[in-house]
Amino acid sequence: MNAAPINLAAVEPQLRALLAAGRGAEVEAWIKPHLASGSGPVSLWLLLAHALRVQGRVAESLPIQQMVADQMPGDLAVRFDLAETRLLLGDFERGWREYAFRYSLPHTSRIERKVQRPRWDGRPIPGKTLLIHDEQGYGDTFQFMRMVAWAQARSQARLVFDVNRETAGLASRMQGHDGITLRGDLPPAFDFHCELMSLPMIMGLQLADLPGEPMPYLQALPERRAVWRERLAPYPGLKIAFLWAGRPSHPNDANRSMTLEMLKPLAQAGVSLFSIQKGPAEAQALTPPPGMPVVSLSADIRDFEDTAAILSEVDLLISIDSSPVHLAGALGRPAWVMLPFLPDWRWLLEREDSPWYPSMRLFRQKEWGGWVGVVERVALSLGELRRQI
Template sequence: MTTAADGPEALFAAGISAHGNGDYAVAARCFTGVLEAIPGFPAALANRALALWLLGALDDAERDASAACAAMPGLAEGWMVAGAIRIERGDSAGAIAAYSEAVKLRQGFAPAQAGLAAAYLAHADNAAAARHAALALMLDRDCNHARFTLGSAVSALGQTETAIGLFTQVLAAEPRHAGALLNRGNALVGLDRIEEGEADLRAALAIDPDLREALASLAVLRTIRGDTGEAIALCDRAIGLDPDFAIAQWNRGVAALLQGDFATGFEAYEWRKRHPLYGPHFDRLPAPVWTGDSLAGRHLLVRAEQGLGDTIMFARFLPRLIAEARRVTLACHATLFPLFAGLGVGLCRLDEPAPAGVDCAIDQMSLPHVLRLTPETIPAAAGYLAAPAAAVERFADLAPPAGTRLFGLVWAGNPGHNNDRRRSLPAGALAPLIASEGVRFVALQLGARQGEYDVPSMAGALDDFGATAGILHHLDGLVTVDTSIAHLAGAMGKPCHVLLSASCDWRWLLGRSDTPWYSSIRLHRQQTLGDWSGPIGSVLAALHG
């Protein structure tokens, strides 16, 4: 055992050796001995900071790293450990600054480039992370840290197969790299390789049972498989480790909503405002938050959020609010104005300032929580919206001859939706339906995919949702994937057949062909993720039954 009597050089060498052996507590004691002999020695400060960081003593580690950088600004290792600490603290901008200093000092040093890549990854600048990780690998092809960061960055950029290959290389070098197993598992699930993904996530947890991100990811996977009970238990484990882990809180809420447990689900749904993906979209409300107290004599602002379908779905609560408040204003997308004009609600655009005199405000999808909604108390399931009279008249010629049934058809949703690959149909999937006898179709599909089928298209007439409602008014029904027009049809009480992925949105619950949200909607579910033959066959049988 090296002691102070052996001198600072021997203590420093012993600290380096202990660090290499993974004995960080011994390393920290050795570097402390060096600093007792040579106070302020920058290399000892930097190395003790690194050991303390690895031991989880972030405050002490940050103190040493800052002292090392101040004493010797040209010491790249000091800036590198400062950057690592700042990443763990959630200060990604500070980490980028620290690692940038290290790179300036040692441009050809692979660990410095790898650290800068990790800082950019933490900052969600995936393109920059990929560039610096690739440079680190050019400098040192064995830099596994850089390879892991590169895999994480390209995965976020949508290059899933490449990412899987990189994580596999990381695991070949470090079979117990729990982070690589976690990220490869997530990438495999993203490709619907569910069994392989689950194996990786469970392997990550076998290595690190407290890896909260793996618990949350496995919860999502179990939810996809319909096992909401295990999903909630996994989220509970993650939340037990970190009660502020918004992803696990959100995932738990989604699983509870799929079960039909609205009390638990909508309470947890409030965590969307702190979720790293959804939270940045929430600005501060322009008035005190309404929490369900009396609205008498007050002006309430309801702020729409998420998709257009969500705004339509939750517009069912507006009549109740209008009856209770002095005034209600809905802030939403202008394309919905014609549809909502007859509700007696004030309307303003989301990007406009709130109207004067607003007393309280609420985000629209918080209404079920505030109103203590249950599946049995969902209002207006039979319908609560009607097409504007002018739009009904505009499309009067669309009404089919007696004895002919005319259905609208939509096969793809918004490609920007985070689950669109699963909810939209692959090209050509509806060909058997279109070729069937006895039903005519008109396409109500918008966007780049609108010309995929040889059926009359109404895309050019879909100016806004008022026009879409005017068209639906004259149709016998609608066949659609899970997108906003399904909510419009349900809100109008129009017969509607919705094709659902096995990994469907929480609002459709599990294992049922009806929905308490809309009595006119029938659900046609996949039994196997990615296989649309069953739902399409079910729609065919329903239309010709």
Template sequence: MGMREQTMQARLSEAFLSGDLEKCLEMARTLAVVSGIGPHPLETLLPVAESHDRRAELLDLTDRLAQAAPQDCRLLELGATLLMQLGFLDEAESRLNDALQRRPGHLPALSTLSCTLTQAGRFADACAVLKRMQALDPRDPSALSNIAYITAASGDVHEAINLYRQAIQIKPDHPQMRLNYSIALLKAGYFQQGWSEHEWRFRLPGHTSLPMAQLLPNITEKLDLRGKHVLVTQEEGYGDTFMYLRYLPLLAQRGAIIRVWGADIMSDLCARVEGVDTVQSGGTTPYYDYHCPFISLPRAFAASPNPFGVNPPYIAADLVKSAHFAARLRDDHNLKVGLVWSGAPRRDQTEPFMLDQRRSMTLETLRPLFDLPKTSFYSLQKGTATGQLDESKTPIIDLMPECLTMDDTAALIDNLDIVVSVDTSVVHLAGAMNKPVLLMDRVNPCWRWMTDRTDSPWYPSLRILRQTRAWDWSDVVSSVRALLHDESERKKS
């Protein structure tokens, strides 16, 4: 790209961010003529549209340009990518098929088609597309690795592991491939090897800025932690932190001085975990001898006598806050059920945004529950999905405006009989408190819920109710209704 084109492309991005779509349209037309070949100028706006949640505007621009250039496959493919991300999967597939009729072997279009079919839960169709890609470029192990991912998504994790191993033989130092392989191992229950492989994530950006030379080594009898400062750091979501707090009491038993850094709205809860010395949400890096992200704690303890950490409950509600909610709920003698129907959409991050579309549901989907006798429903929902409470006429009691931190939410959960939730951090919080939990889980679930089982090695109080068809929650909601009815009858008797 020449200097003039680079300048025009920068101005195109500025115009898009400022919301001047007419100027964007004019500049994109000019750039398309100047460049002639290669990626369409609008394609450079995709990362901007993703990170600023401006996908709909970019789709509008793409469609308007495509009206004047219907033969341009690049616009078909860009529009399909945006439609896929926004959840319009049928239309995305249709556009990709049109583009592939014109360019049958175009690998980027085939890749987007496989992603679209995977998002739709059509794993066999997605796998067929990936095999086409593999035939076109057999030296590239990425297609084989993606076939392994889809094989795991469809439930055959052992075959997926074999496929990952074949791909790794071709390119053994590919961090993302090794990380995906680790997830398949964990999903299959090969925890010790899985946690070891999971450390490949450190070769990807964004996991830690601390020196690897001081990463906490594996826990053995020879490792002396007495008086050593171990800095445990927040790495990903709140659920991960709740899940791995179980290892901190074991570190303390070995004499470590534990400092938790980056706990944010979980600070109060983390501070009450047995053995925690201090909790810090920001500021300068605390002193440490070793550091360890929460997600590396299971690796450190994998070969120890306690590979799953301490048993729940290892998180306890604040007694004063719990007493406050106990007073609020004193006159409710029904079965008290906490509900979470949606996760955080994180629309500025494409992969989490698309995952959330699969794991979340609308509040309306749970309507079959609300006529259960002797049952009261309490919202544990946060975020934009709380707006559905105002839109729907449901008997849900919403005390969440009083819950400003996870510590407040834990106090409310402490006074409920059972929690019903999609796969969010509330599942982990309630499980860590040893509160009964019904997890409404999607097709192609997170590795930690494994496959073909309704229980969890992490949370004894948790029961998993799985979708049988992607995007269809009807069977799950029916099962939840039956179980809540049984619980209500048990409490009444």
């Protein structure tokens, strides 16, 4: 017997609220009778795919997303969601192709760079100038900076890297470019261009290519390291930098962030905790929970050069998914990353390591919202590390 007709416009907000709360099994159970015939509204199929992802059944969501994309190739939001699923599953070849639709969405089209030069297609262009321009967030920039040197080698061109001001100092000291220009300034004349995160598609990046050389590919300023080395020297034991919250405007922030109170198990004998939290949550470190001594460095962190120097002087970074995590990885510094049950695509699934960063260890939620178990495992591992030193 077919399910009764539904008013999808009325019920969809309720289903999305359940999904945001991680109640994917309930949404799946509600939807399936309405799709039992094998047909139904596209939006209902996409909600089913989302419900499967929320339950950690990402591979099962893929054929649904692919079916909808095949039927509606002009729906670029569907194509972008498909890209993230393929990348999360490690299917880089098809995932990067779909990822090209990232600037065709209503909320992203306004930030696309309009460039009146041809996009580089990966072929050698000796004697020409290639402009690589960064995009999106700081973490994306740190993660994909490694490919600038690869693009220079492949293109045989004079390569100019157009980068945001906040990361330009670090970028200026890495290999693989002939000059740096700042985002928003008029770049020098160039013949071809490419977005930083289009390089994986153009260059055919595969998992086996990671992490690539050179590794690490960023270095902290020696003079900044000296300043922070002196600042941190009086504190005994293992020196741990940490943060617990991301940018509140991030679409997945509710799932990736926590509170300082939740990290109280990190307070252990022989461990000095240094908050490098920035943004609204940094104030929590000024009044930490009882029994959790925290030294807040946040007010004295002027830029990513300070963050890089701190990460180069402490023993370990413990963090949620954040831009300092990618900076630590690019610096080759040890980092433990606490991930939500449904992580961002770049962390893949199940594995405890990251192919992007050899110095990184991943601690994943085992159920939706399960930060308590994650923190317990991090605290246990921290105790083991302390005993080894």
